[in-house]
Amino acid sequence: MLSSAQLPLPVPEPLALLDATLLFLIQVLIAQHPDLLAIAEVSDAPRPAPPLRAARHVLDAVREVHYALSTYRAVLPDKPGYIAGTAGADDDIPF
Numbered sequence: 001m002l003s004s005a006q007l008p009l010p011v012p013e014p015l016a017l018l019d020a021t022l023l024f025l026i027q028v029l030i031a032q033h034p035d036l037l038a039i040a041e042v043s044d045a046p047r048p049a050p051p052l053r054a055a056r057h058v059l060d061a062v063r064e065v066h067y068a069l070s071t072y073r074a075v076l077p078d079k080p081g082y083i084a085g086t087a088g089a090d091d092d093i094p095f
Contacts (some may be wrong), residue, residue: 015069018065029059033052
């Protein structure tokens with residue numbers, strides 16, 4: 001019979017994990033499409049290739065999620081341990 005294994009490392013804060021995932025996604029997008037580093041698009045320039053357009057849309061979505069996360073953090077109470085799961089010992093939900 002399989003025994004349940006204990007996690008040897010602490011589980012990171014969910015919001016920090018989401019931020020790290022978004023930053024990794026941006027790095028992957030830039031590695032695949034270095035043209036994303038262009039500062040501004042010129043209106044006379046030809047239309048970019050479909051993969052680059054899709055990468056720009058994904059990058060815009062990442063910006064929206066990052067903005068939503070920062071807004072969510074601003075709404076959270078300033079109690080110590082609120083996010084880390086140590087806010088109350090009598091809480092039924094462990095996170």
